[in-house]
Amino acid sequence: MDDLLGHESAGSGPVLVLIHGFPFDRRMWAAQGALAQGRRVVALDLPGRGLSAGMSVEGATIDGYADRVADLIKAETHGLGGQADVSGLSMGGYVAFSLWRRHPELVRSLILSGTRAGADSEEGRAARTANADIAWAEGTIGLAETMLDKILAPTTGDEVRNRVIQMFDETPALTAIADLVAMRDRADSTDLLGTIIVPTLVLRGSEDAIAGEADAKAMAAAINGARFATIPAAGHLAPMESPDGWNEAVREFYSHSIVAGGLDEMS
Ligand code: MLT
DSSP states (O other): OOSOOOEEEEOOSSEEEEEOOTTOOGGGGGGGGGGOSSSEEEEEOOTTSGGGTTSOOTTOOHHHHHHHHHHHHHHHTTTTTTOEEEEEETHHHHHHHHHHHHOGGGEEEEEEESOOSSOOOHHHHHHHHHHHHHHHHHOGGGGHHHHHHHHSOTTOOHHHHHHHHHHHHHSOHHHHHHHHHHHHTOOOOGGGGGGOOSOEEEEEETTOSSSOHHHHHHHHHHSTTOEEEEETTOOTTHHHHSHHHHHHHHHHHHHHSTTGGGHHHHO
């Protein structure tokens, strides 16, 4: 388990692993530190950015990212049953699907926020390649102009907007390109949904222009017993844009599922 993913953590107890979206890093989960009551919240950086900046992204795949997350879960849960509650946003959701496909024994519950089970369409794949060209020519910040209005709700204020821009700015172009290729070539996870047997929460910001409402509801319907909640006044980055609403939905999920603070499991 050399080269564990860089991460920040808070609290102690059952482990909640937070997997960020594209082209961001662990800092998008700053407000989720508030969930570290009775659990250990671990916000990781996928390879090539933040605290994982030294890791190579050559030949990166979503499955490769998932294997790295699996190594981190094993390290973090040593002596705690070896399982983690996993939350993935968008690209982080694609990683969470892969984690379930490849390492289901490590997953105790899932939160799928602003994400999609399907693979990219031909048009979507072409857009990934075009975005990789932009990142190569202008740096990752070059993607902000076209992406920002799709990512953030119109009501989201400057403080969040500036933090988002900073993450665009600081993600190396090669990392963004690796992510884009990995997302473009990812597996379709639609058939995986029916195999998910852990408690699952599907979340979507009401203004999310990337993850559509119909798709999110269909995804929740395809997962046995999954809960679905809409976060009002939030876009694609709901955990940043409406942190109280997002955290409350998560608390409610844990209080209604077998994973509440780990106590139900012990009884
Ligand atoms: C993300 O937020 O991770 C991206 O929007 C995912 C994607 O482009 O499919």
